[in-house]
Amino acid sequence: MKGSTCKYNSNFRELITAIDHEPAGTAFITDENEKLCGIVTDGDFRRMLLKGKSMDDHLSKSDFGDFVVAKKGESMEALLKKTSKKIRIIPIVDDEGFLVDYFVYRHQTRFTPIAEPTLDNTEYRYLMDAFTSTWISSRGKYIDQFEENFSNFIGCKYGVAVSNGTVAIHLALEALGVGEGDEVIIPDLTFAATINAVLLAKATPVLVDVDLESWTISPDEIEKAINPNTKAIIPVHVYGQACDMEGIMDIAKKHDLKVIEDCAEAHGAEFKGKRVGSFGDIATFSFFANKIITTGEGGMCMTNSAELDDRMRQMRDHGMSREKKYWHEMIGFNYRMTNLQAAIGCAQLEKIDQLLERNDNFEKQYKEALDELGLIQWQKEIEGRRKVVWLVACLSDHKEAISNALRENSIDVRPFFYCLSDMPIYSKYHFSNKNAKLLSEKGMNLPTVENVDYGLIKKILSQI
Ligand SMILES: Cc1ncc(COP(=O)(O)O)c(C=O)c1O
The missing domain is CATH 3.90.1150.10 (Aspartate Aminotransferase, domain 1)
Known part of the structure; x- marks a missing residue:
């Protein structure tokens, strides 16, 4: 304790020696009667040097203005109340004002998040490559590469990169002609993007129960919910678990229903040796930052149908003819992914x-x-x-x-x-x-x- 105090008129060399004396990194300044009259932290010292002070300069009153202090015997609760983000060191004085101890508030700085993206040098290199190419919007080599590589990974013929996983579901519904008056069966346990996309397409969602063992949509409940208005099913491979794709595809075939697999949370999951996303008419993926692989924001629609692939490409680009610029053949959207996002996606895919x-x-x-x-x-x-x-x-x-x-x-x-x-x-x-x-x-x-x-x-x- 003693080594960490110094006089109000010490020079800066003495001050830094006192600061360095204890791990708290603080000097306690005393007046001519040895009573506490201020504190100086290592941060204060740094700022003084930046203002042009030198080691031989002497402290002045303005270097150690107001400070928070506690009286000997104050409770821990009272001490904690005096701390804040900025004030972590509280000197404790006796009734006469002599320093007797100090309190340091060490708050837990290490936060363990639920998820974080794994980005390294490859992501950086590809991203910089896309950046310096100046192809920063929705054209560029990384878009084609990401679509091709990710659809190969899943085992589908075509991949259409889009701006996120929610619009991927909407695009899939629009491409399949699902809209007003149509019912779409979805699980009750899913992220709201699934239902919001159905509502955006003006179709009617039907929320059915999930299976207790797999947590995924129950084929029995799907079957019960089917009526003449039912047009599609969106099985969600929730929390990384594959749905019963055999049961679902059998039902879809029997009732002539479309299937859109929502694979946002299950990149690489499999059902009977086949990756999810390769069963339905269209599958959708999300590459949000907490997903298994990420592009920051991003998504992809996947299909084995050349016709659906073509329609989704046209729809994601304002419905513009793919042959005749500025000629619009359908009502479309701007749902494109950027080359910058796809560059990150290509790097992520290498380590999936x-x-x-x-x-x-x-x-x-x-x-x-x-x-x-x-x-x-x-x-x-x-x-x-x-x-x-x-x-x-x-x-x-x-x-x-x-x-x-x-x-x-x-x-x-x-x-x-x-x-x-x-x-x-x-x-x-x-x-x-x-x-x-x-x-x-x-x-x-x-x-x-x-x-x-x-x-x-x-x-x-x-x-x-
Ligand atoms: C099951 C499911 N579907 C869709 C989405 C939507 O994806 P995005 O956040 O990329 O729009 C998510 C995203 O978290 C999801 O968990």
Whole structure:
């Protein structure tokens, strides 16, 4: 303590020696009677040097103006109240004003987010290449390359890159001619983009329940919801799990329905050895920053039909004829992806296998650390399907306590989506949701990022 004090008229060499004395990086300044009259932090010192002070200059009163102080015996709560983002060091004085101690508030600076993009030198190089080429809008080599490489990865003939995963669903509906008067069956447990896209197309969504084991849309419920107005089904491969594509495609065939697979959360997931996105008439993907691979914002529609591919390309570009510039043959949109986004996508695609393996490994580490606590049930591996880990997903009867405890320790937790039909704006589209409700109440996602401290999480959760 003593070494970190210095006199009000010390020179800067003495000041920095005092600052350097204790890890708090602060000098406590005393007056001619040895009473505390100010503090100077290492940041204050830096600013003084920038103002032109030299080591031989002496401190003056203006160098250590007002400061926050506490009296000996004040409670921890009172001390904490005196701290803020800027004020982290509180000197403690006795009744006469002599320094007796100090309090340092060390707030947790390491926040563990739920997801973060993995961007490195390849993304940077491709992005800079696109940038310096000046092809920064929706033409350029990376668009073609990204469309070709990602559709090859999924196992589809054509990929149409678009500006995000929501417009991808809308474009798919428009290209299939789904609109007013048509009913579209979707799961009640999904992100709202799925239903919003249906409503944007002026069609009527029908919200059906999911399967308790896979958490994905239930073929039995689809069958029950079908009526003469039903035009399409949008199975969502939610939380990285593949839907029962055999059951769904059989139903679609039997009732002559279109199928749009929403694969936003399941890049690389498989059903019976085939990647999701290669079953329906059209599949849609999202490349938002928290997705398995990202382009910042971005999406893609995928199909094996040359005709649908052609229609979607035309529609994403204002409905303009692909042969005759400024000749519009249909009402279209500007749903194009930029070459800059596609450049990032190409780099991401080069490491998609590693990212999928890494995420599987994250889930394994959670299981190893937390299974013995018996608090959590993990997403199921289902025979014949390969689920991918988008965000590590689990269920728990103690969801609230787990979420609170982790958040208090700066570890993010994401609750599952609410059932769409529980929200007043969508409730009139309800068909069935018993399982979806249960899953929504118990489900949560855990951080799926590098450097998760699994040991710390175990310690935190063992105390709840
Ligand atoms: C199931 C599902 N569908 C669609 C989307 C929409 O994608 P985007 O955010 O790229 O518009 C998301 C995005 O989070 C999603 O989770």
